[in-house]
Amino acid sequence: MSVTTESKKKTSTEKKVYDPEEIKVRRVNFSFSKSNPRFYYKNNPFSTHFINALHIVFPTGERFFVNSVLKHQKKITDEKLKKQVRNFCGQEGIHSSMHERFWNILKENGYVIKGYENHIDNLLHKIIAKIEIEGTRINNIDLTATVCLEHFTALFGHAIFMHVDTNKGTVPEDIAELFQWHAAEEIEHKNVAFDVFQKVDDAEYTKRVLLMPIVTALLYFYLSVGTGMLMYQDRKYLDFKKLPKQFMEFTTGLLNDLHSDLYKDYFNFFKRDFHPSFLNDYNLAEDFFKDKSYA
Numbered sequence: 367m368s369v370t371t372e373s374k375k376k377t378s379t380e381k382k383v384y385d386p387e388e389i390k391v392r393r394v395n396f397s398f399s400k401s402n403p404r405f406y407y408k409n410n411p412f413s414t415h416f417i418n419a420l421h422i423v424f425p426t427g428e429r430f431f432v433n434s435v436l437k438h439q440k441k442i443t444d445e446k447l448k449k450q451v452r453n454f455c456g457q458e459g460i461h462s463s464m465h466e467r468f469w470n471i472l473k474e475n476g477y478v479i480k481g482y483e484n485h486i487d488n489l490l491h492k493i494i495a496k497i498e499i500e501g502t503r504i505n506n507i508d509l510t511a512t513v514c515l516e517h518f519t520a521l522f523g524h525a526i527f528m529h530v531d532t533n534k535g536t537v538p539e540d541i542a543e544l545f546q547w548h549a550a551e552e553i554e555h556k557n558v559a560f561d562v563f564q565k566v567d568d569a570e571y572t573k574r575v576l577l578m579p580i581v582t583a584l585l586y587f588y589l590s591v592g593t594g595m596l597m598y599q600d601r602k603y604l605d606f607k608k609l610p611k612q613f614m615e616f617t618t619g620l621l622n623d624l625h626s627d628l629y630k631d632y633f634n635f636f637k638r639d640f641h642p643s644f645l646n647d648y649n650l651a652e653d654f655f656k657d658k659s660y661a
Contacts, residue, residue, distance in 0.1 A: 388453075389449075389450050389453040389454060389457065389554055389555045389558070390453065390554075391453050391456035391457055391460065392457075392460070392547075392551075392660035393460070393660070394460060394464065394547060394660050396464050396467065396540065396543070396544050396547075397467075397540065398467065398468055398470075398471050398540050398541065398544075399538060399540055400471065400474065402471070402538045402540075402541070403538075404475060404600070404603060405603075406537060406538050406541060407536060407537055407620065408536050408615070408619070410612050410615055410616055410619070410620075411597055411600060411603075411604060411609075411612060412593065412597070412612055412613055412615075412616035413615070413616045413619065413620040415592070415593045415596035415597055415600070416589060416592075416593045416616070416620060416621075417541075417545075417620075418472060418477075418592070418593075418596055419588075419589045419591075419592030419593050419596065420465075420589070421465050421468045421469065421472070422465075422469070422472075422479050422482060422483050422486070422592055423486055423588065423589065423592065424461060424462065424465040424548075425461075425462040425463075425465050425466045425469075425483075426462075426483060426486050426487040426490060426491070427486070427490065427515065428458040428459070428461045428462035428465075429458075429459075429462055429491075430490040430491060430494075430495065430508065430511075430512065431458050431512045431515070431516065431559065432454075432455045432458050432459065433491070433495065433508070434495070434508035434509045434511070434512040434559075435451055435454065435455065435509065435512065435558070435559055435562055436451070436455060437508075437509070438509065438562055438565075438566045439451060441565065441566050442562065442565060442566075444565075447558075447561055447562070447565070450555070450557075450558050450561075451558060451562065453555070454555045454558040454559070457551045457554075457555055461548055461551065464544060464548075465544075465548075468541075468544070476599070477596060477599055478599065482591070482592055482595055486588060489584075489588075490508075490511075494507060494508055494511055495508045503569050503573075505567075506563070506566065506567050506573065507573075507577070509559070509562070509563055509566070509567070510563070510567075510570075510573045510574055510577045511577060511581055512559045513559050513560050513563050513570075513574055514574060514577055514578045514581040514582075514635075515581060515585070516552075516556060516559045516560070516642070517556075517578075517632070517635050517642065518582075518585065519552040519556075520552050520553055520556035520642060520645070521628045521631055521632060521645075522549065522552070522624055523548070523549030523550065523552040523553045523556075523650075523651075524549075524553065524628065524631075524645065524647050524650065525623060525624045525625070525627065525628060526545055526546060526549040527546070527549060527550075527647075527650040527654070528623075528627060529623040530546065532623075533623070546654060547654075547658075547660070549651075549654075550650065550651035550654040550655060551651070553647055553648060553650055553651040554648065554651045556642040556643075557641070557642050557643055560641065560642050571638050574635070575635075575636050578635060578636070631645050
């Protein structure tokens, strides 16, 4: 299902704090066709492998988000936020399992992803999650990183719906629906980690503005490494004469779609009074789910 132009016009950037009535854990069950083209995004290897890198990064990233939020569950006294945390964790767990399911397609196509995935996992769970100096404000670094990355996933989710009509038919339906469902739930629960952070850390502003540039650099570094790794493994399938043109199409196409409209919203994160709900785009998620039969 696509989001209509009318729905897009309703999207607002006004500073209106929206409190989702319910974050729903949907028991989806995606399956992926083995007959999809190797370069399934517009026959472009750069774009396809950037998406594949996201498929690989998401599962361990989602588990990292869940762990960083759950560490503070006992400190949360607000019953509504407690419920939202539970459902946030439920949604993220299913995101992880659905993207992990796509790994089977990658492996059947001959890609070796274990080393890359392990490296991401070690960075998040064995390094960032362990950064803490007792008796100082050097703590909650994992939750800070989660808040930063959840800002990205919410903005990427917004961008997916902004371009869903123009990209219709350019990606196999099974992969497109996976990303639209994931995008809608990222929009739906984008407040949760931030709200927990504000409850448990009185230095949240300083930490998030200092860490966000580092998180941004690491995110794009590892997505670039993943894209390059998969491109290298595909070297026998590449037409090297076409690569410069395909790279330009990637940067002006997929990358531009993900970023062109969102620079302002990215930098809003650095404002002291920032809240994820200031980008009031919940209607995009609502419109996507209203005709879906997900349990």
